[in-house]
Amino acid sequence: METISIFDILTKEAPEHILQHLKLVLISLNIAILIAVPTGVLLTRKSFKKYSSKVIAVLNTAQGVPSLAIVAIFLNILGIGIVPSIVALTLYGLLPIAQNTVAGINNINYEVIEAAKGVGMSDKQVLYKIELPLALPIIIAGIQTSSVLIVGTAAIAELIGAGGLGRMIFLGITHFLPKYTLVGALLCAVMAIIFDQFFRILNIKLTRNYKQT
Amino acid sequence: MIRLKNVSKYYKKKEGAAVSNLNLHVEEGKICVMVGPSGCGKTTTLKMINRIIEPSDGNIYVNDKNVMEQNPNELRLKIGYVIQKIGLFPHYTVYENVATVPKLLGWKEEKIRNRANELLKIVGLSPQEYAKKYPNQLSGGQKQRVGVARAMAANPPVMLMDEPFGAVDPITRNQLQNEFLKIQKKMKKTICFVTHDIDEAIKMGDKIAIMCDGKLVQYDTPENILFSPKNEFVEEFVGSDRALKVLNLLKVDTILDTSLPKISIDTDSDVLKKLALKGQDHVVVLDDEEKLVGYIKLRKIVERRSLEKWDKYIKRYVSTIDEDSSLKNAMVSMLQFDVFNIPVISENGVYKGIVNFNMIKSYISEEYETNNIVDKVVG
Ligand SMILES: Nc1ncnc2c1ncn2[C@@H]1O[C@H](COP(=O)(O)OP(=O)(O)O)[C@@H](O)[C@H]1O
Numbered sequence: 231m232e233t234i235s236i237f238d239i240l241t242k243e244a245p246e247h248i249l250q251h252l253k254l255v256l257i258s259l260n261i262a263i264l265i266a267v268p269t270g271v272l273l274t275r276k277s278f279k280k281y282s283s284k285v286i287a288v289l290n291t292a293q294g295v296p297s298l299a300i301v302a303i304f305l306n307i308l309g310i311g312i313v314p315s316i317v318a319l320t321l322y323g324l325l326p327i328a329q330n331t332v333a334g335i336n337n338i339n340y341e342v343i344e345a346a347k348g349v350g351m352s353d354k355q356v357l358y359k360i361e362l363p364l365a366l367p368i369i370i371a372g373i374q375t376s377s378v379l380i381v382g383t384a385a386i387a388e389l390i391g392a393g394g395l396g397r398m399i400f401l402g403i404t405h406f407l408p409k410y411t412l413v414g415a416l417l418c419a420v421m422a423i424i425f426d427q428f429f430r431i432l433n434i435k436l437t438r439n440y441k442q443t
Numbered sequence: 444m445i446r447l448k449n450v451s452k453y454y455k456k457k458e459g460a461a462v463s464n465l466n467l468h469v470e471e472g473k474i475c476v477m478v479g480p481s482g483c484g485k486t487t488t489l490k491m492i493n494r495i496i497e498p499s500d501g502n503i504y505v506n507d508k509n510v511m512e513q514n515p516n517e518l519r520l521k522i523g524y525v526i527q528k529i530g531l532f533p534h535y536t537v538y539e540n541v542a543t544v545p546k547l548l549g550w551k552e553e554k555i556r557n558r559a560n561e562l563l564k565i566v567g568l569s570p571q572e573y574a575k576k577y578p579n580q581l582s583g584g585q586k587q588r589v590g591v592a593r594a595m596a597a598n599p600p601v602m603l604m605d606e607p608f609g610a611v612d613p614i615t616r617n618q619l620q621n622e623f624l625k626i627q628k629k630m631k632k633t634i635c636f637v638t639h640d641i642d643e644a645i646k647m648g649d650k651i652a653i654m655c656d657g658k659l660v661q662y663d664t665p666e667n668i669l670f671s672p673k674n675e676f677v678e679e680f681v682g683s684d685r686a687l688k689v690l691n692l693l694k695v696d697t698i699l700d701t702s703l704p705k706i707s708i709d710t711d712s713d714v715l716k717k718l719a720l721k722g723q724d725h726v727v728v729l730d731d732e733e734k735l736v737g738y739i740k741l742r743k744i745v746e747r748r749s750l751e752k753w754d755k756y757i758k759r760y761v762s763t764i765d766e767d768s769s770l771k772n773a774m775v776s777m778l779q780f781d782v783f784n785i786p787v788i789s790e791n792g793v794y795k796g797i798v799n800f801n802m803i804k805s806y807i808s809e810e811y812e813t814n815n816i817v818d819k820v821v822g
């Protein structure tokens with residue numbers, strides 16, 4: 231095993247871990263979006279607005295907890311396996327998306343919202359036709375931050391049995407196989423960069439036509 | 444028709460009323476301009492009409508229906524609204540902005556397209572050039588035009604306009620005002636128009652509502668506001684240059700001089716000689732479509748040389764003005780170009796007559812002879 235080349239690790243063993251890692255990231259990121267965007271929207275509605283700073287503050291504090299600690303906490307609550315890993319990763323990705331959804335909607339010029347109401351749009355139409363589209367670039371920027379966070383944390387989630395690139399990294403460490411650790415860490419970094427660039431380019435594409443003035 | 448009955452608004456119970464016991468009646472097809480210092484409650488009043496703000500007290504009727512008994516969204520679909528800072532949708536093209544209300548009303552695609560293009564033309568933006576642009580690619584004046592077009596899209600009988608021409612330079616504002624008045628001449632909408640600029644109020648209003656501290660001080664025609672201010676506040680607000688403001692009210696066609704002989708480019712030189720012999724000083728030269736070419740100073744030429752090739756003596760006017768312009772516009776042009784005569788032309792360039800500085804002076808002094816402010820104009 232000590233003689234296996236990096237090339238062999240990349241072609242024979244890595245693909246399975248990459249796929250698993252990707253699966254973890256995509257599932258948690260999607261769940262995080264599904265929870266955080268509606269939560270963010272809710273926090274900008276009239277009746278909930280007063281709670282928004284408190285909720286964001288709580289989430290902010292939670293984000294301050296190191297990812298290793300989050301993973302450890304979920305080991306105790308939900309045990310070992312894929313599900314607790316996904317729960318932990320999802321929670322970890324919530325804040326940037328929720329925060330940016332709130333910021334994105336609150337940043338829209340008041341007169342644009344007033345004009346939308348003034349021409350006769352219902353609250354729902356104002357949300358779907360005006361607020362969400364205008365907040366979208368900032369929401370996507372939040373998703374971008376989240377995705378990078380989740381890619382990194384997913385490697386640590388191997389500690390509660392998540393699998394993925396973390397498995398290669400920890401295998402390398404525990405069995406003194408530095409090549410595995412190196413390949414796993416590099417692939418992890420590459421994946422983070424790819425997610426980052428994907429959302430960055432998506433944002434440029436979406437907003438190239440207009441600017442909020 | 445818009446009617447406000449004893450309308451009040453208290454934002455906070457402890458503070459005074461932002462609008463207090465307001466009664467106002469805007470007749471069908473007329474423009475009512477609400478004017479007053481900043482913070483006097485103009486915007487609040489306007490927003491209560493389309494229920495962006497709910498009145499604390501009183502009743503508001505639009506076309507004889509109580510607004511409080513209608514669904515706010517349906518009410519707003521029937522009322523054109525131009526807000527103080529325009530508020531174009533930044534992610535919509537000019538076309539999509541204008542098409543907003545028709546789309547909400549569920550019009551057919553084709554009808555929407557025709558209407559949006561028609562409106563863009565009405566507000567002076569070519570659809571080919573502007574339909575696909577985004578608001579951030581437009582100048583201030585162009586944004587205002589789109590804002591007005593969006594408000595008029597579904598042809599609402601009633602329009603609310605909150606300082607619609609506030610954010611542009613004076614020249615553009617003047618142009619937008621003139622164009623809007625032209626549109627209103629045809630459309631005859633019932634309009635509540637807010638401004639803090641008394642000159643704009645005098646120019647745009649069939650009636651002017653002067654407000655102060657949430658109360659209506661005087662509701663009257665522009666003439667009466669200028670000449671019979673109800674109290675010191677109105678007098679002060681209108682300003683000491685009331686006589687000059689009268690010029691805003693009067694259109695150039697009220698004193699248009701059409702007596703100058705008109706000749707065409709191929710008029711025989713004998714005709715010119717005869718005119719000169721009769722003592723005629725100036726003649727106006729028009730082309731065969733009645734469009735202005737220039738003028739000739741007959742006497743000077745006749746004294747010196749023959750008139751065989753008279754067309755080389757044609758001089759151009761340094762400036763012309765539109766037949767819709769006010770006497771104030773005419774005066775401003777005269778001062779700007781240092782001339783005493785300015786020809787008036789129609790929209791398509793047809794010559795209408797001349798306005799003359801002395802005529803403006805004597806008209807004002809005759810018309811408002813009894814009024815002591817006149818000496819300030821002519822004196
Ligand atoms: N949403 C609001 N909440 C509390 N006070 C307001 C609000 N809007 C306006 N006011 C107050 O009401 C008064 C009238 O304001 P407004 O109608 O905007 O005046 P204007 O349009 O004539 O400048 C001002 O004293 C202003 O501070």
Ligand SMILES: [Mg+2]
Nearest residue numbers: 485486487527
């Ligand atoms: Mg205002």
